[in-house]
Amino acid sequence: DMGNGIIKDTESGLMWTKKDSFVDLGHSLDWNEANTYVKELSTGGYNDWRLPTILELQALYEPAKTNKDLYGGRLKLDPVFAQSGTYNYWSSETEGACCARAMTFDFGYVNKQHREFSGSYGVRAVR
Numbered sequence: 001d002m003g004n005g006i007i008k009d010t011e012s013g014l015m016w017t018k019k020d021s022f023v024d025l026g027h028s029l030d031w032n033e034a035n036t037y038v039k040e041l042s043t044g045g046y047n048d049w050r051l052p053t054i055l056e057l058q059a060l061y062e063p064a065k066t067n068k069d070l071y072g073g074r075l076k077l078d079p080v081f082a083q084s085g086t087y088n089y090w091s092s093e094t095e096g097a098c099c100a101r102a103m104t105f106d107f108g109y110v111n112k113q114h115r116e117f118s119g120s121y122g123v124r125a126v127r
Contacts, residue, residue, distance in 0.1 A: 001080050006044035012059060014126050017043055020085035021122040022070060031100040031115035034090045034123040041125055049125035051092035054110055056126055057103040067105075070120075075105040086122040088113075 002008055007016045021029050021037050029037060034051060041049040060077060067077040069087045093101040099112040102121060113121065 002044065004044040006046075007078075007080055009059070012056075014056065015044070015046070016060070016081070017041070017049070017125045018080075019082040020089070020124045022086040023082045023084055028086060028118040028120055029090070029122050030118040031090050031113075031121075033118065034121070037123060038125045043125075046127055049127050051090055051123055052126040054091045054093055054101055054103060057089055057091060057124075058108075058110075060124070061103070061105060061108050063108070069106065073106060076108060077105050081124075085124075086120050088121040090121055090123050 005018050007018050038049045038051055062078055063076045065076060065078045067075040067079050067081055068083040069075050070084050075087055087106045088102050088104050091101045095112045098114055100115050101110060101112050103110050
């Protein structure tokens with residue numbers, strides 16, 4: 001925890017926002033809204049945030065760690081990240097004209113969802 005709203009992964013060198021978009025905004029985002037959110041995000045003195053890849057999200061998934069989602073459910077995410085976030089994170093990866101890939105942090109599944117769907121989806125920005 002860098003103390004400025006940023007968590008630095010010492011293995012990869014990536015920086016992640018401590019708060020996900022749900023904690024920051026108080027609502028879910030569809031994929032297009034998530035892209036807009038990261039492009040407009042300025043936190044920790046940086047404004048070059050982006051959506052993560054699936055591989056980057058998978059590196060955050062830690063089955064032995066516990067964090068809490070917006071419903072009080074268990075996320076397998078380091079507790080250094082802010083609690084009460086969403087459990088589905090959009091990635092930068094798309095599938096066809098309709099969909100994008102996402103990862104769920106309660107069970108670690110990678111899925112695809114229509115880009116206009118927002119229910120319990122958000123983004124944890126990375127740089």
